[in-house]
Amino acid sequence: MSGNEAVARGAWEAGVTVASSYPGTPATEILEAFAGYPGVYAEWAPNEKVAFEVAMGASLAGARSLVSMKHVGLNVAADPLMTSSYIGVRGGFVIVVSDDVGMSSSQNGQDTRYFARFAKVPLLEPSDSHEAKAFVGEALRLSEEMDTPVIMRLTTRISHVRALVSLGERATPPFLGFSKEPTKYVILPAHARKKHPKVLQRIKDLGRLADASPLNVTEWGDREIGIIASGPAYAYAREAFPDASFLKLGFSFPLAEGRIREFASKVKRLWIVEELEGLVEADVLAMGIRVDSVGKLPRIGELTPQRVRAALDGVGESAPESASPPNMELMPFPRPPTLCAGCPHMGVFYTLGKMRDLVITGDIGCYTLGVGSPWNATHTCVCMGASLGNALGIDKAYRLAGKEQKVVAMIGDSTFLHSGMTGLLDIVYNGGNVTVFILDNRTVGMTGGQEHPGTGVTLQEEKTKAVDFVALCKALGVEHVQVVDPYKLPEVYRAVKEALAYQGPSVIITDRPCVLIEEFHRTQPYLVMDELCNGCGACLKMGCPAIQVIRREVVRLPNGRDKELSHVTIDPAGCNGCELCVQICGPKAIVPVGSTSRAVAPSGPQS
Amino acid sequence: MTGNREKREGTDPLAARTLNVLLAGIGGQGVLTASQLLAEAGVRAGYDVKKSEVHGMAQRGGVVTSHVRIGRRVYSPIISSGEVDLLVAFEEAEALRWRSEVRSGGILMVNCLQVAPPVVNLGLFKYPDDPLANLRAFDGSFIPVEASALAVQAGSPRLAGTILMGAASAVLPLAVDDWEAAIRARFTKAEVADLNLKAFHQGRECALSSAIRQSGNQAIGR
Numbered sequence: 001m002s003g004n005e006a007v008a009r010g011a012w013e014a015g016v017t018v019a020s021s022y023p024g025t026p027a028t029e030i031l032e033a034f035a036g037y038p039g040v041y042a043e044w045a046p047n048e049k050v051a052f053e054v055a056m057g058a059s060l061a062g063a064r065s066l067v068s069m070k071h072v073g074l075n076v077a078a079d080p081l082m083t084s085s086y087i088g089v090r091g092g093f094v095i096v097v098s099d100d101v102g103m104s105s106s107q108n109g110q111d112t113r114y115f116a117r118f119a120k121v122p123l124l125e126p127s128d129s130h131e132a133k134a135f136v137g138e139a140l141r142l143s144e145e146m147d148t149p150v151i152m153r154l155t156t157r158i159s160h161v162r163a164l165v166s167l168g169e170r171a172t173p174p175f176l177g178f179s180k181e182p183t184k185y186v187i188l189p190a191h192a193r194k195k196h197p198k199v200l201q202r203i204k205d206l207g208r209l210a211d212a213s214p215l216n217v218t219e220w221g222d223r224e225i226g227i228i229a230s231g232p233a234y235a236y237a238r239e240a241f242p243d244a245s246f247l248k249l250g251f252s253f254p255l256a257e258g259r260i261r262e263f264a265s266k267v268k269r270l271w272i273v274e275e276l277e278g279l280v281e282a283d284v285l286a287m288g289i290r291v292d293s294v295g296k297l298p299r300i301g302e303l304t305p306q307r308v309r310a311a312l313d314g315v316g317e318s319a320p321e322s323a324s325p326p327n328m329e330l331m332p333f334p335r336p337p338t339l340c341a342g343c344p345h346m347g348v349f350y351t352l353g354k355m356r357d358l359v360i361t362g363d364i365g366c367y368t369l370g371v372g373s374p375w376n377a378t379h380t381c382v383c384m385g386a387s388l389g390n391a392l393g394i395d396k397a398y399r400l401a402g403k404e405q406k407v408v409a410m411i412g413d414s415t416f417l418h419s420g421m422t423g424l425l426d427i428v429y430n431g432g433n434v435t436v437f438i439l440d441n442r443t444v445g446m447t448g449g450q451e452h453p454g455t456g457v458t459l460q461e462e463k464t465k466a467v468d469f470v471a472l473c474k475a476l477g478v479e480h481v482q483v484v485d486p487y488k489l490p491e492v493y494r495a496v497k498e499a500l501a502y503q504g505p506s507v508i509i510t511d512r513p514c515v516l517i518e519e520f521h522r523t524q525p526y527l528v529m530d531e532l533c534n535g536c537g538a539c540l541k542m543g544c545p546a547i548q549v550i551r552r553e554v555v556r557l558p559n560g561r562d563k564e565l566s567h568v569t570i571d572p573a574g575c576n577g578c579e580l581c582v583q584i585c586g587p588k589a590i591v592p593v594g595s596t597s598r599a600v601a602p603s604g605p606q607s
Numbered sequence: 608m609t610g611n612r613e614k615r616e617g618t619d620p621l622a623a624r625t626l627n628v629l630l631a632g633i634g635g636q637g638v639l640t641a642s643q644l645l646a647e648a649g650v651r652a653g654y655d656v657k658k659s660e661v662h663g664m665a666q667r668g669g670v671v672t673s674h675v676r677i678g679r680r681v682y683s684p685i686i687s688s689g690e691v692d693l694l695v696a697f698e699e700a701e702a703l704r705w706r707s708e709v710r711s712g713g714i715l716m717v718n719c720l721q722v723a724p725p726v727v728n729l730g731l732f733k734y735p736d737d738p739l740a741n742l743r744a745f746d747g748s749f750i751p752v753e754a755s756a757l758a759v760q761a762g763s764p765r766l767a768g769t770i771l772m773g774a775a776s777a778v779l780p781l782a783v784d785d786w787e788a789a790i791r792a793r794f795t796k797a798e799v800a801d802l803n804l805k806a807f808h809q810g811r812e813c814a815l816s817s818a819i820r821q822s823g824n825q826a827i828g829r
Contacts (some may be wrong), residue, residue, distance in 0.1 A: 002660075104661050128657070128684070162686040164647055235682040271717070306687030332700040334731035335633065335724045338668030366667065374729055535740040540729055545668055549728045566730070573764060 003158035003320075006165050007096055010136030011066045012112035014092075015171040017041060018058030020051035022418065024070030025105040026159040027098035031068055032353055032450075035459045039170075044444075044451055044459045047384070047418040052080045052095070056149070059093035060185060062176025064140050068096040071112050072383065075421070078115070081149070083187055085119040086195040088147035090176055092140030095121075098154040101275050102302040105446070107364070107383065109300070111276040112153045116253045120203050121418045123253035124152045124215065125231040129163040137171075138215060138251075155275065157302065206255040215250030216259055228260065228265025228284070230274060233303055237273040240309040243475040244271075246551040255283050264289045271312055275303050339369055341546035342522075342576025344486040344512035345439055347450070348410070349375035350542055350580070351492045352437075358406050359394055363387040363420070366411040366445045366514075374479040374541045378410065387411045388423025392432040406500050414452040415439040417467065418562065423478065427505045428477035435499040436478075436507045438469055439486075441514040461570035473507045480506035487512060489583045515576050523577030524592045528569050532589035535565025539581040539590065546574035547581060620780040621654060625678030627686040628775070631705045632697025633722055634668045640793070641695070642673035647789035648781045649677035657684040660700035668724065670701065677781075693778060695771050697754075698722050699738035706745060714748045714778055716814070718771055720755040750774065750817055757809055766806040773810025783811075 001008065007030050011019060019042045021031035045051035048069045053528040055067035069077065074097050078345050081095070096113075100106040116123035126132040132154065183191050210216060216494035222243045223323050229237045230249040238246060247263040249256065264270050264284075270292035272281045278299065284291055296311045297303070339346055352360055353375035362368055362378035363386060370378035379389050391409035411420045416438050427434050444450040451457045453546040456466030473481045480502045484495045492510075499506035513519040539547055551567040570581075571595055582590045628645060632638040639660055646658040659674040674686045691709045695716045696702030702717040709715055719739065727734050735741065743749055752774045758766040769790070776786050790807055794800040 156661075157659060160660045160662075162643075162656070163681075164650065164655065164682070218665050232684065233748070235684065239682040302685070304685055304687045305683045306690070309687075332703050332735045332738070333724070333727055335668075335670045335700075335704075336726065337634070338725055340667065369667070373726060373731060540725075543725050545725055547728065549724060550731075552730075566728070568728075 001129055001165050001532055002029060002160060002162050002522060003126070003129045003132040003154055004098075004160070005033045006133035007068070007136055007152075007154070009036070009167065009574070010133035011094075012037040013133070013168050013170050014064060014137035014140050015173045016064045016066050016092075016136075017042075018055060018063050019066040019068070020045045020054040020539065021068040021599060022046070022051050023414075023444045023450040024048075024073050025447055026100055026156040027047050027070045027073070027096070027154070028447045028450065029066050029159070030096060030098075035048065042459050043168045046453055048077040049080060052077035052084075055095075055131075056080060056084050056089075056093060057604075059091045059149075061091070061178050062194060063091040064093075064173055065091060065473060066094050066096060066136070068098075070106065071097055071099040071110055072106060072108065073097070074112060074115055075110075075344070076384065081115065081119050081121075084149050085121050086192055086199055087185060087187055089143050089149060090179065090492060091173075092143040093149045094136060094139040094143060094152055095149055096136075096152045096154065098159045099155065099276070101155045101157070107381070109276065111279070112151065112166065113253065113279050115278065116151045116153075116281070119149075119151075121148050121200050122146070122150050122206050122210075122251065124150060124250060125252045126152070126154065126158060126232050126250065127234045127248070128158065129161065129165050132158055133217065134166050135250065142209070142251075146202060146209070148202060148206075152562035153231065155220070155302075156234055172528075173491065202444065202563050205252050207257060209252045210254055210256035211258040213251040216256045216581065217246075217248045217250070218259065218263060219246040219248065220332065221245045223266060224268050226263055226270050228263065228270070228272045230280070233273045233275045233308075236303045236308045237271075237304045239305040240312070249280070252280065255280065260284060262288065273303070273308055273312075276300075281578060310396045336372060337369060338545045339366065339543060340515050341571075341574045342515045342520075342578035342580075343544075344441055344510055344514070344578075346542055346544060346578075347486045347489055347492050347580050348437060348439060348510060349377040350584075351489065351496055352408060352410070353377035355496070358408050359391075361369070361387040361390040361394065361407065361409045363409075363411040363415050364446075365415050365439075367410055367412055372543075374543045379569060379574070384415055385411070385419030385423050386452075388420050388427060388434075388436060391434040391436070392427045392430065394428075395432050395434050407433075408435045408437060408496075408500075410437045410439065412445065413438060413442065413454045413469070414444040414450075416469075417453050421472070423479065424473065424507070425476050432505055433503060435496070435502075436472075436505070436508060438509045440469055440509055440511060441517075442519060443514045443517045445514045445516070449514065469509050473509075478505050478507050480504065481509070482507070483509045483511055485512065486510040487578050487580060489580065520576075525572045525575035525577050526570055526579070526582060526590050527572060527593050527596075529589045529591060529596060530567065530569075532587050533567050534587045534589070535566075535567045536586055537566040538584050538586060540566060540580050544581060546571045546576075619679075621678050625676050625681055626693075627691050628675045628677075628693045628695065629686060629691045629705060629708055630673045630675070630695045630697070630703045632671055632718075634671050634703065636671070636697045637765055637768035638671045638673055638697055641697075641772050642675050642790050644769065644772050644786070644793055644819070645775065645779075646677075647792055648776075648785045649675070649682050651785040651788050652677075652781050654678060655681045657681045659684040664706070670704070672705070692777060695775055697767065697771065699736060699742075703735060703738050703744055706742065709745075709747060712747050714750065715742060715745050716750045716752060716769060716771065716774055716778075717742060718754040719751050720767075724815065748778075750778070750814055752810060752813055754810060754820070757813070761802065761806055763802070766802065769803045769806040770810035770813070773807035773812075774814035776807070776811050777814035777817075
């Protein structure tokens with residue numbers, strides 16, 4: 001099973017009953033898998049902060065609980081994390097965070113291990129699926145024994161790696177119930193001041209436990225080289241140097257100082273292999289121990305056995321600062337992620353992209369792809385919900401400078417519910433002249449189609465109340481709210497023009513579902529009548545991946561200039577029948593399949 | 608971890624080394640499903656298997672890769688650059704993109720299919736003129752497979768991945784019954800399983816009848 005599935009299984013076996021999360025690559029599948037087990041409550045929360053608070057609440061009630069998220073999700077949940085360290089737990093509480101080390105689907109490459117040090121809570125790092133399952137139970141026991149939340153850090157190469165896992169039975173720890181202890185659970189300044197020294201003492205005690213922990217394993221080999229490693233870095237180092245001695249840190253913060261001192265004293269050269277930041281390295285150096293790998297390992301991107309070998313064996317060149325640098329000669333062309341054929345975002349991007357004088361603030365989701373060609377319709381992307389605040393700031397700055405600038409914020413349904421509502425409230429409260437597009441495709445699209453408070457269905461597939469976006473925006477104080485069909489370009493255009501002309505905050509909500517969810521119904525696909533296609537290439541400006549160029553030719557125009565024509569076809573298997581391209585085809589060459597006896601067979605691309 | 612280890616004892620081709628297979632294609636082509644079949648066949652053959660995937664943003668019509676490593680004891684879930692034994696490319700330009708990952712003497716298997724992304728259709732980039740001709744110069748075995756064409760004939764373009772795994776089975780040291788069991792485990796509906804089993808054998812025949820088969824077998828057994 002994958003590391004994510006293994007975490008879910010481990011949580012179920014360890015008797016976790018309540019778990020919460022917000023979808024985010026590479027952590028999404030943990031809660032999806034957990035939700036399928038009997039006797040559990042699993043939910044998508046609107047954001048990671050709420051998810052954290054829900055799981056923490058279950059712990060305070062005496063149940064074993066879990067919260068999972070991607071690395072940047074912990075930024076959102078950092079507020080309750082920092083104080084839950086002071087408050088502690090009642091039932092075991094594990095915070096599972098998966099770092100997207102190679103930034104395959106994230107806006108930064110931050111290292112969650114900092115958060116364990118920051119919040120002074122213990123950190124466990126499994127190195128494969130088998131450990132991912134086992135460590136959940138260990139984390140919960142440690143949590144209860146030491147009255148602390150525990151962070152378990154995964155990375156993409158744990159979460160999305162499938163490996164063999166042996167299964168066990170479910171334990172049923174007793175339900176403790178809530179206990180009214182204000183000095184513990186009500187963190188008034190007076191209580192916090194008493195807690196602070198206890199937190200410091202706890203981290204010392206945890207260090208002693210780390211020294212005795214079976215999660216930290218010494219594997220003696222050749223004593224010429226001793227390697228301290230954790231997480232997937234252990235797997236890479238183990239493969240790069242199969243004969244070396246290893247101290248594998250599964251319980252990696254606080255550090256097992258006694259074990260490290262003993263290990264270091266018995267090997268000739270000491271190397272520390274860790275992905276991203278050199279945190280263990282810094283701590284071991286602070287112990288006054290010589291480390292022979294300082295400055296050698298790359299601090300960007302994922303390691304591989306080869307990168308570890310090249311960095312440390314002294315034979316390879318110095319560590320490259322990018323993962324497996326591509327050979328440019330062999331790279332035919334970039335293949336960036338694209339929108340799907342029939343994606344309801346396309347018409348909005350197309351319309352906004354044509355309005356060159358706009359500043360368009362973007363957000364986190366599939367619609368971030370609006371930054372690319374042919375639309376160029378996204379000008380910022382920071383973090384969940386930032387489009388609204390960014391838009392207001394831009395609007396205010398221009399107005400103070402005495403200049404006119406139309407600003408549009410573009411955000412998805414789930415992202416809006418995650419952290420866009422407060423931004424919109426600020427725009428209303430402080431009189432921003434901003435148009436907000438809520439691209440409601442009724443799912444969390446980028447992570448693979450999860451439910452959220454706007455879909456009317458829960459993670460455990462129960463029907464529930466769906467947010468009414470129009471009523472919500474009006475309740476926040478927006479008076480100009482329009483709902484448009486994003487497949488009808490004139491409607492989108494009119495709505496944007498009207499909203500931009502309106503003085504004050506305005507919202508436009510689109511109402512077509514993501515083409516990848518059940519709610520979407522594919523309609524009649526379209527084809528191109530080759531004899532009618534004049535090669536103008538206008539349809540290509542829609543950016544639909546189902547439209548392919550089959551023939552290019554250069555013609556001389558009457559004014560003497562050369563123009564390249566692009567004759568196209570539509571992949572009938574790919575076309576979802578959205579009709580967006582039909583509306584921009586000048587010669588009306590795009591017609592429904594079946595409406596003509598001639599069809600143009602798709603063939604290989606030409607250039 | 609049960610399976611066919613007993614019958615392989617003594618002649619285990621992976622006794623001392625780990626098999627590295629890289630699958631590369633485009634989001635939506637079924638790369639992850641195909642790699643799941645390979646991983647499952649490896650598990651059924653009694654090996655330790657690690658399989659690495661890319662999810663999320665990269666999946667949306669972008670490049671998708673999956674690393675599958677099979678052996679007695681596998682540590683790293685990803686294959687180091689230049690150590691791929693078999694590359695299965697689901698598209699011709701992707702074969703060009705990833706072939707430098709293949710070790711000298713390794714096998715490059717490619718689905719004869721060209722898919723131009725929007726950046727090429729828009730004229731921002733050019734699709735290579737004849738990737739297959741270029742790939743033939745590869746230092747190792749080159750096995751083109753008409754997987755997508757066969758899949759369309761068989762009734763669904765989605766079968767291409769299974770056809771490619773059938774072709775891969777001709778050069779990998781895993782028994783056919785382990786592959787078949789893997790296919791039945793992945794496709795629980797009987798008619799879907801049957802379609803895929805047929806597709807698997809079609810792909811296998813394709814590669815077996817390929818003139819390059821001999822060198823291919825050598826390459827993996829080394």
